[in-house]
Every structure is written in structure tokens, then in C-alpha cells.
Amino acid sequence: MSGSRDRAKDFVVGDVDNRNQPSTVVIVGFSAAGLAVAETLRAEGFSGSLKIIGDEHDLPYDRPPLSKIGLVDGPLRSALALRPPEVIASLDAELHLGTRAVSLDIDHRSVGLASGLQVDFDSLVITTGVKPRSLPQLSTAANVHTLRNVEHADALHTALADVAESSGTALIIGAGVLGCEIAASARAIGVETLMVDPTTLPSARQFGPWIGERLVGLHEGMGVDLRLGAQVDKMVIENDLVTSVTLTSGETFDVALVVLAVGSTPNVEWLQSSGLGLSNGVDGNQWNEAAPQVYAAGDVASWVDRDGIRTRAEDKTHAIDQGRFVARRILGQPAPFERQGYFWSDQHGIRIQAVGECSGADEIEVIWSDPSRDRALVAYGSSGRLTGIAGWACPRQMLTVRRHMKFPANWDRALSELRQAIN
Template sequence: MKRGTDVLVVGASAAGLATAEALRREGFPGRITLLGAEPHLPYDRPPLSKQILSGQWRAERTLLRPPRLLAGLDLELILGSPALALDAANRTVRVGGGSITADHVVIATGATPRTLPGPPGLRGVHVLRTLDDALALRGGLNDAQRVVVVGEGVLGSEIAATARELGRDVTLCGPLSAPMAGQLGDLVGARLGALHRDNGVRLELGAAVDGLTDRKGEVTGVALAGGAVLPADLVVVAIGAAPVTGWLEGSGLSIRDGVVCDAYCRAAEEIYAAGDVARWQHPALGEVRWENRTNATEQAAVVAAAIAGTPRPHAPISYFWTDQFGTKIQVHGTVTREATAQVVDGDPEDGRFVVRYEQEGAVTAVLGWNMAKQARIRRQELIEGRADPVPQESRSR
């Protein structure tokens, strides 16, 4: 490690802060600058669609570290200042009013929500990515009665569950056949759909969304392909996110739905990427980009190791979780639409079970539905790359 060198981390969320913490654990003695576009101290995003949106938590509970621990990291924090451009050859980042040059640059700018076409500034339309988004949506839900959530993925399903628990009339719509079918497959997606219906969420799935309807600048509904309109006085758009890479145009870095990196998360000489913005070469899976909290932290540690002179490839097993209507779902590995799903522990009728996903004879994922410990045990099958025989009576129903 070069003593006294500087690291500039662009992005002050989970991946950015985890990079700084990992550098200090590695013994990095130099200056670390953490540059954030938002004015807030680094905070956690998973609680936004649940505890913050429901009002159970105050905003300060989302802080990743209290101010006293941040001070102990000896960081230079620059908040409320988005990066505007990068000169990769000179490792210089332009910000409002000047520029910052460092020996190492870490790109951790995350992702930004995708939106639907329609009139700009339409009242009653929300996205959820930032703390300010969550607080604005919570305020909107106080006055709303009919809520439509567009997007049946993880975020959309969580928002629909939280809004319904707040007593709102909720409709969840999207092109897939079940909530989170793209992340869980059809077997568990159908089970999650039943959970939503049992709790009063109206499902309008299997149809694309054409756009929004409005009257005098206020949203009135969501138009589906085929002509149907779902009435609403509040709409949440949760149709995925795009990596924040616009500021990297002309930088010389390779950009392809994220910052393209090698297996060590290196995008160019002494330039790295971590978190939702990074598209890296997974040694086993090829080129991937993952948007989950666990990967952000693990990838940050790999970046810090590379800067510290002890590089190692980033070859994790993907992991994410979701909490909806008191049910915790945890997924180890990657679920594909081609994989076959088998119940290997527990029983769906009892509300506690584990599903194993296999493709071409290999285990690709393990899912626990209110069965975290057994899912962690089954995760070993992903590491071993094989599956034990499944009793006939345990196969999916």
C-alpha cells in the first residue's frame, strides 16, 4: 500500500460508506473523501419502503452510523454535492464550484428510479429511492384513499404491502403474472400473490402499463394496455432503476447498464466501482450487475482490498430479503425463469418452507419463506454445486 495516498469515494450511501470503513480496517492511512449528492448523512435504504413509509421509524433511525462513529473514520464528508464529470486519466471529479483529484477513485453513485412517460410534475405521482422520496410518499399516503402501485417487483410489492397495512385501498399492477415472479419464480410468486390478496391488495397483473391519466395536473389513474384504467389519487411508480452514470459520459470508462469492471471491481487504472452502479465480471456467472444491500457491502470490501494492495476477485453468492405482511422471504443465489422449483423443507400450507431451484442439474438458488435457519443450511448446496435427491412427497405442488 502507498502511504499517504488519497481515495475519493463518489457516493455516500451503503457502498460508499462501506468502502471507507473497509479501507480503515485494511489499515489505509491516507485521506478518504466521501462525496454525496444528497444532503443527508449516509443512511440505509431497505427501511424506506417499510419502517419509514409506515411511520414506525423516525428518519434518524436509518443512519448507517451515528455521527460519533463517522467521526472516528476520519473522513472528509462533502454532502449535497453531486459529481458532474470524471476525467479518468487524471482521476479528477468535477463538482459544483471546483474539482477533486485523488490517487484512487471509487464510483458508488447507485441507481435512480425509472419513471413513466407523462406530464412533468404531475401531482400525486411518487417514486421511492431516497429518504426524501419516502417522507414525501408517507405524507401523500396520509391523504390518499385509492393507491395504485405500478411495478410488481421487490420494491413495488413492499410498498403495496405497507400502504395496505396503513388501511389504504391498494392495487398492484405490472406485466408479470404474480408479485416478484421475476425474482422468485412462478411457484413462490403465486404464493406471494395469495398473501397479498388475503390481505386485501387488489392484483391487476399480466398487463403492461401504457401511462397515467390526469385532470388539471393531478393524477387520476393508471392506463393499462387494452384500455382499462385503474382509478387512483396516488400512484407509486416502482418499475426498476437505472445506474447513475450520466456524469461519466466522455470519461473514457466503459458504460453498459452500469460501470463495466473486471473481477476485482476495477474499471480503469486506480478507478473502481461498487454497489448498484457496478457491472462486474463474476468469475462464475459472467458479467452481472446486482441491486441489493448485501452486494453493496461485500463489493465495497473487495474494492478496499484492491486499493490496499491485496486484490481478490468478487465472487459472491447473491442474497436479498423482503418483508411483507409479517412474512420474511430470503433468497440465496439467482432465480431464473428456466429453473425448476422444489419444496425441500417445511410445507407452504403451514407458512414455513424452503424452495430449491435447479437448472441443468445445478442448484442455482435457495429460498426460505419464514424459515431462515434452514435456508442458510441449504445454501451450502449452492457452494457445493450439487443437490441431494428430493423425496417425491416434497416436490412442488
């Protein structure tokens, strides 16, 4: 639910070509991006062999509900499925589920599986996503949770219900979007919730400072004990359980459960000896190609944007868009990848959305609001350019923004056009 941007040092410009269709495409990682690749290949007429490797046993499912309704009611697997089994079957793909890819031999065009099987490819798409960052000193503590998959959500839902019953406190480390959503879900089931973050505004990287300030009020109003500008300094671990924490502010709290929401790292260990560039996930070029006919898409993939910046994004809409793009590229599409950044979050019943880039702004302006219903649209920009727009509880207006806007845009002109479109 984040991402990163670095100036790309070395990237190879992919050929603009009309290549022959590969006879075998292998996809490693079966979730939002992997499914988008498979569906688009078939929809665009790819009739060759399709093989999909995924280390989870479930068919692709939706992760965003895991931190929202999935923690409040428990994750319902059938409701999370991205497609019914018959639609997956219609892809006519050879599925290797519950099995990890452990190696990639680019010269011999083969992926090695944990089972010992070798799967050969003409084109390969890597969509192995990310995993939660953890803290080594907490690896043995039984009441420390992270959240990435349905098993994690099951375990956290049960643990939060126990904490609510025993009137204990849940500590959430990290007030990014994931931490904030978990805090909101914990409060919804009556858990005393303490959230700690060294920054001063929650979720500001995705939604910008204006929304970050609103979120402080929202979380505090809903009973989250928010400690910003603070970090955990010391922890007491007894019988493999974290029982209390002392913050850098000097305050000490008894805790019954800890959730780490401190970011994620790309799943690239299995590629260490492949020769692929792995500086920021799998390093692709403007076409998401990391080596000839080896592509990456979704949370694990970095690519070079039109400003020459190596960029990686972690959000669902992006994973699907990039998966679709890569499928079309395999079939010969010449244009480079263009990200249409869009992100949403649900916290305490408020839908928050963002398009474009909302952090690092030197201009911030509320361009539409409805104070009686606590709704607003805010524009962020820098150097005279509009870079992003965030919405607080106004999905209809955000739909208009998404239809009208391409970022960056001239600040004055774009804001005047947007105001006309919205009012």
C-alpha cells in the same frame, strides 16, 4: 433491488499485484457501498487521505426500511442511520456532503464537483447507486411518486396517509419487490391498493416462480387488487394530477395516487465524458476496476463474474460485500470478486429470502416445509445444478442454507446435504 447479467464482450484482466498504497482515496457516493469502502480501508490499515463526496445531506442511512416500516410509520431519520456520527468522524475522512460530483478526468486524476471544486485522487471508488426509472409523460403530475431516498419516503408516507383518509385508491405500477413492499405498506395503513404488472407472477425475478405464486395469494388475501398480465394503457391527467387509468384489459379505475416501481437506472450521467465503459452502470473487470485505480462498487457497478458474464446487482448485502472487496483490492488483494447473492424482502409480515439465482429454473422442489406455520424452503435449479434457494417465513433455516451453500452445486448431492443440515 434487482440487477442484470450480459455476456461480457471486452474486459481487461486486471494485474494481480501488490501495489503501493495510494496516498489519497476518493469515494463518490456515501451510502451502503461507500461506507463499506471507507470503513474497510481504515480497518485494514490505510492511513492516507480519505475524501468522500455525497450528494445527500444525511450521513449514510439504511434504504430497505423506507418501503417497509418507513412508509407505515414515516421514515425516522435517527433510526435509519447506518452509523452514529461519532463512528463516521472516527474514519478521519474529509466529507463533502450535499454536493454532486459532475465530472471525472481520469488523465488528471480529478473529480469535479457541482460547487466548482476539483478533488484529486490516486485511487477512486464510484458508489453512486441507481435512481428510479420514471415515465416522461408523468413527469409533471404532482401525485406520481417514486421511492429511492428518505425525502421520497417522507412524501409518499404523507400522501398515502391522505389517500387512506379520503378513501381513494393508490395505483402501484410494477409488482417487483419494491412495488410489492409498497403495496403491503399501503394496505397496512388502510389504503385501497391496485397493483399492475405485465408479468404473471410478482417478485419472481428475485424469488423465483414458486414464491411468486405464493405472493399472488398473499397480496390478494391482504386486499391488494392485483392485475397481472396487464399494463396501463391510458391515463387522464387533470390539473397536474393523474385522476384515472385504463388498463390494457379495458378496465378503468379512479386513482388518487400513483407509485412508479418500474426499475432503476445507474447514476452515471456525471461520467459520460470520462471515457469509462458505461454499458451496464460502471463497467469493471473481475476486480471491479474500470480503469487503472478507478473502481466501482454497489448498485452502480457491473463486473465480470467467473463465467465471463457482465453482472450488476442491486441489493444491500452485495453493496457492502463489494465495497469491502474494493477496499481490499486497493490495498493489494489479488483474488477476483465472488458474489455471495443474498436478498430479502418483508411483505405483509412475511419474511422472504433468496440466495443464489432463483429465476430461469427448470427444476423446482420444496425441500422443507412446515405447513401448520406456513413456512417453506424451495430449491431452484437447471441442467442438474442447484442454482438458488428461496425461503418463505423461515429465517432460521435460511441461515443454515447460507452457511452451507455455494452456488451452483450438484442438484442431488446438494439437496441431500441440505436436508440433513436442516432437519
